[in-house]
Amino acid sequence: MNTLVLSLAKGQSKDKTEYSSRRKGSRLPFLLKRELAKALRSEPKPELIIIESAFGKTEEDFKSRFAFLINSAERKAQTLPNTRAKTDFKGILKALKNREKPPFHQPETVTYERKKTHIFRVDIDGETSYAFNYGDSKLLALPEGVRADDPDALAEKVSAVFEKNAEEYPGGYSLIERELKVTTFFERHFPLKRDSKSEIIRKSVMLAAICVFIVAAYMFVDNIFLQPMQNAAVQSEIQTIAYQQEGGSSSVNKKNAKLNWKGLKATNGEVRGWITVNDTQINYPIVQHKGDNKDYQFYLHHNFKKEPSAYGAIFIDYRSKKGMKSKNVVIHGHSMDDASMFGDLLKYGRTSADMGFYKKAPSFKISTPDGAETYKIISVFKTNVYTHQGEYFDFYCGSFKSRAQFMNYVYNLRVRSLINCPVTVNERDQLVTLVTCSYEFRDFRTVVVARKCRKNESSSVDVGAASPNGSAVWPQCYYSRYGGARPAISTFKKALKGGKIKWYDGNKKTLKGSEQLPTSYKIPTEPTTATVSTQPTTTKATEKPTVDPKKQMYTIQIRNRGKYIVNKKVKYNTNVKVPKIKSFKKGKYTYSLLKWKVKGFGKRRYITRSVGTITVRGNVKMAAIYKRTRIKTPSKPAATKPKATKPKATKPQTKSTPKATEAPKATEAEEQEE
Numbered sequence: 001m002n003t004l005v006l007s008l009a010k011g012q013s014k015d016k017t018e019y020s021s022r023r024k025g026s027r028l029p030f031l032l033k034r035e036l037a038k039a040l041r042s043e044p045k046p047e048l049i050i051i052e053s054a055f056g057k058t059e060e061d062f063k064s065r066f067a068f069l070i071n072s073a074e075r076k077a078q079t080l081p082n083t084r085a086k087t088d089f090k091g092i093l094k095a096l097k098n099r100e101k102p103p104f105h106q107p108e109t110v111t112y113e114r115k116k117t118h119i120f121r122v123d124i125d126g127e128t129s130y131a132f133n134y135g136d137s138k139l140l141a142l143p144e145g146v147r148a149d150d151p152d153a154l155a156e157k158v159s160a161v162f163e164k165n166a167e168e169y170p171g172g173y174s175l176i177e178r179e180l181k182v183t184t185f186f187e188r189h190f191p192l193k194r195d196s197k198s199e200i201i202r203k204s205v206m207l208a209a210i211c212v213f214i215v216a217a218y219m220f221v222d223n224i225f226l227q228p229m230q231n232a233a234v235q236s237e238i239q240t241i242a243y244q245q246e247g248g249s250s251s252v253n254k255k256n257a258k259l260n261w262k263g264l265k266a267t268n269g270e271v272r273g274w275i276t277v278n279d280t281q282i283n284y285p286i287v288q289h290k291g292d293n294k295d296y297q298f299y300l301h302h303n304f305k306k307e308p309s310a311y312g313a314i315f316i317d318y319r320s321k322k323g324m325k326s327k328n329v330v331i332h333g334h335s336m337d338d339a340s341m342f343g344d345l346l347k348y349g350r351t352s353a354d355m356g357f358y359k360k361a362p363s364f365k366i367s368t369p370d371g372a373e374t375y376k377i378i379s380v381f382k383t384n385v386y387t388h389q390g391e392y393f394d395f396y397c398g399s400f401k402s403r404a405q406f407m408n409y410v411y412n413l414r415v416r417s418l419i420n421c422p423v424t425v426n427e428r429d430q431l432v433t434l435v436t437c438s439y440e441f442r443d444f445r446t447v448v449v450a451r452k453c454r455k456n457e458s459s460s461v462d463v464g465a466a467s468p469n470g471s472a473v474w475p476q477c478y479y480s481r482y483g484g485a486r487p488a489i490s491t492f493k494k495a496l497k498g499g500k501i502k503w504y505d506g507n508k509k510t511l512k513g514s515e516q517l518p519t520s521y522k523i524p525t526e527p528t529t530a531t532v533s534t535q536p537t538t539t540k541a542t543e544k545p546t547v548d549p550k551k552q553m554y555t556i557q558i559r560n561r562g563k564y565i566v567n568k569k570v571k572y573n574t575n576v577k578v579p580k581i582k583s584f585k586k587g588k589y590t591y592s593l594l595k596w597k598v599k600g601f602g603k604r605r606y607i608t609r610s611v612g613t614i615t616v617r618g619n620v621k622m623a624a625i626y627k628r629t630r631i632k633t634p635s636k637p638a639a640t641k642p643k644a645t646k647p648k649a650t651k652p653q654t655k656s657t658p659k660a661t662e663a664p665k666a667t668e669a670e671e672q673e674e
Contacts, residue, residue: 001155004039004046005148008032008053033069040135047137048155050148054141062130066141070117073134077173078115080180087184107194108182115173120161124154131158133172138162228338231311234303235340238285241267242274261369268304272316272323275331277364279357280344284314286331286366292318300332310334311341317435320398324368327399327406328431335436335446342436345446348380350438351478353418353468362421362461364450366432374459375432375450376423378503381416382438383445383475390476390486394518395433395447402513403427404493407504409517411492413449414503416473422465425451426506441477491515556614558622566622575613581624585631594627 032051039046055062085108092102120131124146131140140158148154162172189207191200241263264271264285273286289298299315302308316323317330333342347357363376383393393412400406410425430452438446453459471487479486493515495501496508550572558566558578565579583592593609600620614620 001047001152001159002044003048003050003151003155005050005052005151006032006035006039008051033072036069036134036139040137045137048140048151048158049134049137050140050142050151050154052142052146052148053144055143057127057143057145059128062141062143066130069134069139070119070132073132074115074117076135077117077133077171081110081112083110083180083182084188085182085184087186109179110182111177111179113175114178115171116176118165118169118172118174120158120165120172122157122161124157131161133162138172223337227310228336228340231303231309231336231340234305234307234309235284238264238267238304239283242285259367268306271304272368274367275314275364276367277344278361280347280361281340282333282342282344282364284333284341286314286316286324288316288320288323289318294318297332311336314341317396317398319396322398324366326430328397328409328433330396330398330433330435332435335438342434345434345436345448346438348446348448349418351382351440351482353380355419355466355468358419358466359463362463362466363453363459364434374453376421376453376459376461377419377448377450378410378421378423378425378431379413379417379447379449380419380421381413381447381449381472382418382440383416383447384441384477385443385445389441390474390478392475395435395449397518400518402511404511404513404515405517407506407511408492408515411495411501412489412517415487415489417469418472420467420469421503422462423451424503424505426504427510428506429454441475441481554616554619556616556620556622560624570616572617574616576616577613578611578622581609588631589628590631591626591628594625597623597625 036049039049055065088103095102117132122129122131122140124142127143127146129140129142129146131138133139138158140154142148168174189203191203195203242259243257244260244263245257259274261271264274268285268287270287270289271285272288274284275286276283285304287299287304292298297315297318298306299313301310301312303311304313312332312334314331314333316326317332320326320329323329333345335341335343335346337343348354349357358377358380363374365372365374367373383395384390385392393416395409395413397409400409407425407427410431414425432450432452434448434450436446438444473487473489476486490498490500492501493508493511496504553569553571555569556566556576557564560579560581566576570576578596581593583590585591595609596607596611598605598607598614598620599622600618606625614622
């Protein structure tokens with residue numbers, strides 16, 4: 001008999017037929033299975049494979065080490081019957097058309113004999129060894145201490161054991177009759193009524209996992225490939241229209257080419273301009289939708305062709321009501337992962353200024369049907385939109401009430417800038433503000449502000465005079481994370497008087513009016529975009545500062561059954577005692593206090609009847625809400641008892657009323673406000 005001897009003895013041999021038992025348990029089965037697979041593929045194929053030092057001296061050690069081999073041998077030794085039935089889709093569709101019962105698959109079973117590997121005990125040198133069938137060969141596992149010095153003798157013993165049990169265990173296997181269900185694809189993957197509870201849960205979880213995977217895969221492909229391709233196609237089409245000449249050809253030199261405003265307006269009549277920034281992808285048309293307001297801005301989710309798009313378009317904020325002629329033209333654009341739209345604005349810096357990029361693009365160009373203008377950057381800063389991140393600076397200002405307010409606004413832009421820009425500003429200048437999302441902190445904004453190049457002024461900027469601003473003012477969340485103290489912000493007039501401003505070249509005598517800035521503290525409705533949903537509120541130059549709300553008087557009114565039981569004015573944060581409300585009878589019902597309805601700060605809410613005091617921080621109105629309970633009529637014996645003695649008759653009569661209201665069968669709960 002052709003015999004192969006392997007060993008799992010301690011210490012690996014040079015011929016690699018021995019594998020150390022000190023190896024990790026997960027590695028040893030793999031190496032042993034790989035070596036057995038090589039042996040079964042060799043020619044001539046060994047009829048018996050002997051493994052020395054295969055296990056310890058206990059049966060449990062043998063099972064733990066060779067269970068995987070035995071299961072593998074069972075799978076290789078037999079072929080399971082086909083249990084997959086075809087679904088008759090044509091028959092089902094035909095039945096549905098004819099309004100008949102669809103011919104669903106009827107449950108069937110297939111009987112087969114499953115092979116179960118039998119393990120034979122073989123006595124060798126007084127020690128118990130184990131033999132079993134593995135593939136087309138026999139395998140003998142020897143315990144530690146037993147050597148295969150005479151492989152032929154061991155082969156004869158193993159053959160004798162297999163021949164002796166051949167009738168009961170043919171081929172070394174026992175046959176077990178099993179049944180398998182014949183199912184269709186639908187029956188295997190979708191829950192059915194006849195399935196067990198565990199099977200329904202398994203199928204449901206599997207279907208849910210498949211759906212989640214499909215949705216996630218689609219979103220991944222859509223975000224990474226489809227949407228960028230669609231946006232690139234739209235932008236390419238717009239570029240072709242914009243630079244198309246009268247003869248129909250597209251201009252190669254786009255820097256000096258004239259824009260085809262007729263073609264752009266034919267595509268979108270809301271086009272207002274075209275912006276280009278050096279060394280960036282920013283080369284897009286600017287649009288403005290007439291119906292925009294604080295709750296909705298159209299081009300936030302629509303492209304230049306007015307098609308729904310996650311990329312949106314470059315659009316003017318609704319607060320810049322005069323469009324490109326506004327005092328401050330606020331322009332929005334998404335910051336996309338592929339750096340398209342306004343994503344390249346982040347190149348000016350993250351938490352610190354990128355002076356190398358600023359020197360390449362210290363200005364940008366905006367063209368309109370009236371001509372092209374250059375805008376010199378005066379500020380690049382980061383700001384928050386949530387008040388819990390620090391004081392909110394409202395830079396969404398399209399117009400200003402006075403020149404003093406405008407210059408104070410410019411001063412606030414400059415002290416927040418990451419870059420000390422060598423560009424002067426005065427009260428006669430026009431600003432353009434570019435806004436996009438950034439994520440130095442949650443839902444931050446990167447803002448680039450530039451002023452229009454003046455008449456007869458050079459369009460170049462002395463970038464050599466620019467420097468990083470080490471004391472730029474950030475929102476408070478920046479200092480909470482990185483440490484340090486937030487610099488105090490003065491006003492333009494105070495800073496100018498103190499000699500701290502060198503970039504102003506206007507006439508300070510014309511700076512009349514209030515310096516108070518437009519402020520807004522409402523959280524934006526679109527936190528993931530470059531918009532803030534509150535409209536700036538301005539104050540007149542002659543207006544006095546608003547009164548502190550803590551110093552005002554507030555009215556509290558408490559109403560019960562149509563009458564005011566409390567109606568007075570109190571100071572802020574005063575505790576007002578709520579009067580106790582007694583229950584009363586009316587007809588066949590008893591009315592008891594259920595809760596209080598409270599209206600204050602523009603909201604309506606309900607509080608429990610046990611409230612003792614109300615803290616006034618605004619005008620408050622309260623009204624009592626009653627529960628109506630039907631009075632239970634007393635029985636005849638109960639009615640005769642009070643006749644015995646007059647003093648005692650009144651006590652049970654008063655006690656019988658609350659019992660009637662608490663009886664669950666006789667109560668009828670109903671809210672009523674009088």
